[in-house]
Amino acid sequence: xxxxxxxxxxxxTVLFVSLxxxxxxxxxxxAAGWHVVHAKPSQQVERLLERGAIRxxxxxxxxxxxxxxxxxxxxxxxxxxxxxxxxxxxxQADEEPxxxxxxxxxxxxxxxxxxxxxxxxxxxxxxxxxxxREKVVQEPPAAHCSTMIGECEAMQQLYRGVxxxxxxxxxxxxxxxxxxxxxxxxxxxxxxxxxxxxxxxAINCAAIPPSLLQSELFGHERGAFxxxxxxxxxRIEAAAGGTLFLDEIGDMPHECQAVLLRFLQxxxxxxxxxxxxxxxxxxxxxxxxxDLMSAIEAGRFRSDLYHRLCVLRLDEPPLRARGNDIxxxxxxxxxxxxxxxxxxxxxxxxxxxxxMFNYGWPGNVRELINCVRRAVVMAEGRFITSxxxxxxxxxxxxxxxxxxxxxxxxxAAVREALARHAYSLSSAAQELGISRxxxxxxxxxxxxxxxxxxxxxxxxxxxxxxxxxxxCAAPRPEAEHRVSP
Numbered sequence: 001x002x003x004x005x006x007x008x009x010x011x012x013t014v015l016f017v018s019l020x021x022x023x024x025x026x027x028x029x030x031a032a033g034w035h036v037v038h039a040k041p042s043q044q045v046e047r048l049l050e051r052g053a054i055r056x057x058x059x060x061x062x063x064x065x066x067x068x069x070x071x072x073x074x075x076x077x078x079x080x081x082x083x084x085x086x087x088x089x090x091x092q093a094d095e096e097p098x099x100x101x102x103x104x105x106x107x108x109x110x111x112x113x114x115x116x117x118x119x120x121x122x123x124x125x126x127x128x129x130x131x132x133r134e135k136v137v138q139e140p141p142a143a144h145c146s147t148m149i150g151e152c153e154a155m156q157q158l159y160r161g162v163x164x165x166x167x168x169x170x171x172x173x174x175x176x177x178x179x180x181x182x183x184x185x186x187x188x189x190x191x192x193x194x195x196x197x198x199x200x201x202a203i204n205c206a207a208i209p210p211s212l213l214q215s216e217l218f219g220h221e222r223g224a225f226x227x228x229x230x231x232x233x234x235r236i237e238a239a240a241g242g243t244l245f246l247d248e249i250g251d252m253p254h255e256c257q258a259v260l261l262r263f264l265q266x267x268x269x270x271x272x273x274x275x276x277x278x279x280x281x282x283x284x285x286x287x288x289x290x291d292l293m294s295a296i297e298a299g300r301f302r303s304d305l306y307h308r309l310c311v312l313r314l315d316e317p318p319l320r321a322r323g324n325d326i327x328x329x330x331x332x333x334x335x336x337x338x339x340x341x342x343x344x345x346x347x348x349x350x351x352x353x354x355x356m357f358n359y360g361w362p363g364n365v366r367e368l369i370n371c372v373r374r375a376v377v378m379a380e381g382r383f384i385t386s387x388x389x390x391x392x393x394x395x396x397x398x399x400x401x402x403x404x405x406x407x408x409x410x411x412a413a414v415r416e417a418l419a420r421h422a423y424s425l426s427s428a429a430q431e432l433g434i435s436r437x438x439x440x441x442x443x444x445x446x447x448x449x450x451x452x453x454x455x456x457x458x459x460x461x462x463x464x465x466x467x468x469x470x471x472c473a474a475p476r477p478e479a480e481h482r483v484s485p
Contacts, residue, residue: 014123015039015082017073018060025060025087025119032120055130056123059106060087061098070097074105083107083126087114104343104382147184149332150325154317158185161314166192171264173249173309174287176316179366182287183247185314190243195283198242203235206251213256215272218263224273236269239282249309250290250301257302264308284309319361319368326356329365333372334384341376348384355386411446414439 013035016026026036037054059073077084086102086109093099093109102109107126110119148159165172166189174182183202190200208216219234236244246252252260263269264284268277286309295301319326330348338345348356352375361367375388413432421427429439 013037013054015054015057016060017057017077018062018087025058025114028119029058029123034120034123054082056085056126057082058085058087058119058123061089061092061101063089063092065092065098067097070101074101077105083130085109085119085122085126087112087119148181148188149328150322151328152317152322152325154321155325158314158316162188162192165189165312165314168312169193169195169283170311171284171286171309172312172314174285174314174316175292176287176289177318177364178289179364180316180318181365182316183245185316186243186245186285186287189285190245190283193243193283195242199239200243200245201235201239201282202245202247204247205256206248210253210255213253214259217256218259218269218271220272221274224271228273231271234269234271236263236282237271237278237280240280241282243283243285246284246286246309248288248290249286250288250292250295252301254300254302257305261302261305261308264305319364326361326368327353329368330356330372333369334376336369337373337376340373341379343379343382345376345379345384346382349386351386352384352389355389355391359391407446410442411448414442414446414448 014029014037016029016036016038017040018038026038029036057077059077061073062069084106086098086106088098088102088109089112093102093111107129108122110122148155150156150158162185172186172189174185176182186202187200190196203216205213215232215234217234217236219232219237220228222228222231246260263280266277267281268279270277290301292301292306292310296303296306319329327348330353334345334347356368363370371389371391372384374390375384378390379385379388414428417428417431418424421431425436425439429436432439434442
């Protein structure tokens with residue numbers, strides 16, 4: 001039996017946790033090429049896991065496993081990143097505490113007596129899963145930079161726009177709803193530009209009172225106003241050589257807009273109480289969730305300032321339009337905050353993923369991250385469920401069968417053809433490339449004959465044409481070839 005841990009064997013090491021070693025199982029694992037380390041459910045398990053990269057472990061549950069023993073085992077393995085296999089006695093998995101332990105903490109379980117090949121195979125699968133999880137943590141989802149995550153086409157287009165904007169010093173305007181990550185996009189532009197080694201200064205124009213905003217942007221000299229006890233450098237001057245990010249520019253007070261416009265035109269500022277202009281080279285990136293065109297029409301925003309700011313424009317897609325990015329962002333948020341919870345969470349349940357895709361996310365990415373962080377704390381199982389997320393019931397999107405899609409397409413094509421030809425069956429059938437009899441049968445099969453208001457003018461035959469061909473021996477009266485109103 002192997003007892004000591006050898007770091008050189010870490011890739012093929014299995015930690016065997018039991019109160020009393022099972023020599024048969026341990027010998028079988030050694031014969032299968034595993035390096036086995038035995039430990040009792042105590043601090044010894046944590047010490048061994050801290051010393052090396054042990055990926056998998058076997059928990060040998062005693063036949064009469066009481067609540068105290070089970071709690072001790074849960075305590076020592078819940079704080080580890082290893083993937084666990086439970087080894088139970090016949091009938092033991094039917095007990096509620098054991099069943100809950102297996103579901104919450106284990107990848108799989110085996111029942112004694114177990115074939116040697118079965119245990120080795122399960123351990124191999126567990127080790128492979130552990131490697132995949134480790135790669136997911138080490139290699140975050142595809143992203144343009146370390147803080148932007150997304151693979152959908154809208155995000156790919158945004159990444160291309162960021163690359164183009166980073167090559168120039170022209171002002172950039174970023175439009176998008178609140179919580180979509182406009183500041184992250186501004187940071188990405190700065191990091192990929194030639195100004196990356198210089199300051200990135202951000203200011204929220206909506207968070208500062210109008211009376212103080214001009215001082216925050218341009219600074220002031222000592223004694224410029226009551227309370228100005230010393231000279232202060234403004235945000236624009238602090239961003240010299242770098243990038244100034246004006247967030248929520250749509251909420252900037254009208255009196256400050258004229259002063260900002262002068263800086264954009266001349267490249268100079270003047271501190272409050274100052275005696276002369278100061279040349280400042282700062283690249284301007286602005287953003288807002290406000291529709292600036294509507295604000296211009298309402299007189300709340302200067303059109304000349306808008307055209308100075310919006311030389312280059314980027315649009316942030318809302319989260320509800322980003323498809324599978326919702327899952328990627330949720331997994332990223334879980335990786336960031338999983339240590340906030342009391343349990344070692346493994347991911348999201350299928351119903352949680354479905355509820356996230358069915359929700360509209362009015363707060364966008366910011367709301368998703370906060371929702372996942374709350375669920376990490378509130379979750380009671382090993383997987384975050386829909387109930388843990390606490391999202392309102394948005395209902396499941398009902399899928400459509402291929403037959404339903406085909407029927408809708410046929411109905412639209414026939415309806416449009418009939419409308420174009422004044423509801424003449426002969427002309428409509430000729431355009432669709434079918435006979436009049438086929439079109440007549442199609443009207444019944446796709447349910448268009450019931451649309452009385454639209455079909456009451458349908459003419460089954462033209463004055464110069466013969467009745468349509470029908471699959472019967474005797475000709476039908478003309479009335480039978482018309483669609484009832």
